[in-house]
Amino acid sequence: MRRTxxxxxxxxxxxxxxxxxxxxxxxxxxxxxxxxxxxYNVPGQLCSRMEALGIECxxxxxxxxxxxxxxxxxxxxCREREIDVIHAQYPAExxxxxxxxxxxxxxxxxxxxxLTIDGGAKWRIINRIFTPKDKAVIAVCSAGREALIHNxxxxxxxxxxxxxxxxxxxxxxxxxxxxxxxxxEDDFLISCFxxxxxxxxxxxxxxxxxxxxxxxxxxxxxxxCGDGELLDEARAxxxxxxxxxxxxxxxxxxxxxxxxAASDLYxxxxxxxxxxxxxxxxxxxxxxxxxxxxxxxxxxALDADYPCGLTAGYGDAAGFAAAxxxxxxxxxxxxxxxxxxxxxxxxxxxxxxxxxxxxxxxx
Numbered sequence: 322m323r324r325t326x327x328x329x330x331x332x333x334x335x336x337x338x339x340x341x342x343x344x345x346x347x348x349x350x351x352x353x354x355x356x357x358x359x360x361y362n363v364p365g366q367l368c369s370r371m372e373a374l375g376i377e378c379x380x381x382x383x384x385x386x387x388x389x390x391x392x393x394x395x396x397x398x399c400r401e402r403e404i405d406v407i408h409a410q411y412p413a414e415x416x417x418x419x420x421x422x423x424x425x426x427x428x429x430x431x432x433x434x435x436l437t438i439d440g441g442a443k444w445r446i447i448n449r450i451f452t453p454k455d456k457a458v459i460a461v462c463s464a465g466r467e468a469l470i471h472n473x474x475x476x477x478x479x480x481x482x483x484x485x486x487x488x489x490x491x492x493x494x495x496x497x498x499x500x501x502x503x504x505x506e507d508d509f510l511i512s513c514f515x516x517x518x519x520x521x522x523x524x525x526x527x528x529x530x531x532x533x534x535x536x537x538x539x540x541x542x543x544x545x546c547g548d549g550e551l552l553d554e555a556r557a558x559x560x561x562x563x564x565x566x567x568x569x570x571x572x573x574x575x576x577x578x579x580x581x582a583a584s585d586l587y588x589x590x591x592x593x594x595x596x597x598x599x600x601x602x603x604x605x606x607x608x609x610x611x612x613x614x615x616x617x618x619x620x621x622a623l624d625a626d627y628p629c630g631l632t633a634g635y636g637d638a639a640g641f642a643a644a645x646x647x648x649x650x651x652x653x654x655x656x657x658x659x660x661x662x663x664x665x666x667x668x669x670x671x672x673x674x675x676x677x678x679x680x681x682x683x684x
Contacts, residue, residue: 325350325683326403328358328428330395330418331410332383334367336573337516338598339410339435342461342484344370346408349676351376358402360395377402383417392420400425406456406683410435412444412472419451429456431682437468437595437617445473452478457682462596464616482679484596485672492607492663498579502544503569509541509649512584512608514577514599515591517549517570522613524551524558525636526590531562532642539649541567543588544580548573581606586648589618592635596621604629605666609658611644621665629662 327350329343344367347357351374359371362383371378379398383391395417399407407428409415415432422428432455440448452458452475460466460481470476496506504510511530515521523545530543545555545568552570559568574580577599581587587603589612596617600610604621610630612618622630631647633640648655 325355325680326358326405327355327408327683328360328399328402328404328406329408329410330360330414331367332361332414333363333365334359334361334371334378335363335365336367338484339433340365340367340370341598342433342435343367343408343410344374345485345672346676346679347371347376348374349673350680353680355680358404360398383414385413388413388417388420391417393424395421396424399428404428406431408433408683412440412448415455416447416451419454422454429683431455431457431459431679433459433461434465434469434474435461435595436593437464437615438593439468440472445471448473449475459679459682462617462620464620465595467616468595480678480682482675482682483670484598484601485670485675486598486601486605486666487672488667488670489605489607489663492605493578493582495579495582498576498583502571502580502583503566504542504544504583505540507540509539509586510584511541511543511586511588511645512580512603513543513545513588513590514547514574515545515589516547517545517551517555519551520591520593521547521549522590522592522635523547523555525592525638525641526588527555527558527562527564527568528638529590529641529645530568531564532638533645534564534567536642537646537649541649543568544584545570546572546574546577546580577602578606581608584608586611586645588641588645589613590635590641591615591618594618601666601670604662604670607659607663609648609655609662611641611648613641624661624665627661627665627668629658629665
């Protein structure tokens with residue numbers, strides 16, 4: 322059987338969850354004998370990661386005003402490489418991919434919806450016109466499916482295929498990374514990997530940690546790893562609340578596995594989220610969760626068979642702090658959620674199985 326030539330299309334080849342999604346699929350597909358390419362507009366960390374996998378990366382100008390020009394350029398790229406599938410990562414990329422078929426009709430177009438935000442009336446109209454032409458539209462969680470339908474995506478094209486990770490047989494526990502981060506051996510370490518951008522709710526998380534400090538005598542640290550436009554503002558908020566040395570903002574980190582191995586709890590404070598890769602990685606490390614009560618977060622934390630965390634409303638700092646305190650003070654709850662997190666990963670989020678389902682949508 323001839324291998325499939327797959328082109329991943331993304332505007333910004335950065336270092337977030339959607340880039341991780343592309344990297345993991347490309348890694349698995351390449352290992353299985355498929356041929357993968359990356360087409361991007363703005364370069365970033367994903368480019369070097371894909372190149373390390375031996376994957377060709379091609380730059381293409383992508384803009385709303387120049388959509389036809391972008392589409393014509395994409396068609397040339399696809400023709401030269403005999404592309405069978407364009408896997409677009411966001412709405413604008415999907416439209417460019419579908420338009421490119423005017424000049425090169427061979428590729429199927431598959432689009433993954435990573436967002437749960439309201440795209441507005443304009444995008445509802447555009448999606449109603451274009452998305453029936455997609456081979457498939459992938460929602461990364463059930464909440465994502467509902468968001469896609471709300472944004473005008475053709476329901477008949479949507480398939481729910483979760484994000485995934487490689488299941489860990491036995492999570493690693495190692496506190497050696499703590500000292501360099503200013504975390505003591507006896508501190509209860511709460512970790513969060515999030516950009517300091519408005520939708521990630523970092524200021525809210527800092528407020529929740531202030532509320533937690535007021536209600537528990539147990540020593541704890543909260544490590545919020547990520548860069549972003551609000552990082553300086555977040556650090557100023559920590560100082561203003563007297564949380565220096567309690568809430569630590571070290572910036573972007575690449576030692577995710579070491580930090581998770583040293584942690585006791587993982588939190589997500591987002592105001593908007595589909596399905597976070599970081600949450601899956603935390604579950605795979607055996608960490609219980611405390612998360613904002615968003616549909617995607619709730620789908621992970623409150624599964625009927627394997628509940629692995631607690632939820633609190635976004636903006637409810639006292640409620641979020643109370644949920645964290647329950648995990649800190651309840652060893653039975655903590656142990657149950659830890660075991661359930663691992664079981665849920667094995668049942669629903671094995672990346673190899675999910676990649677196989679994704680490959681099926683291409684054909």
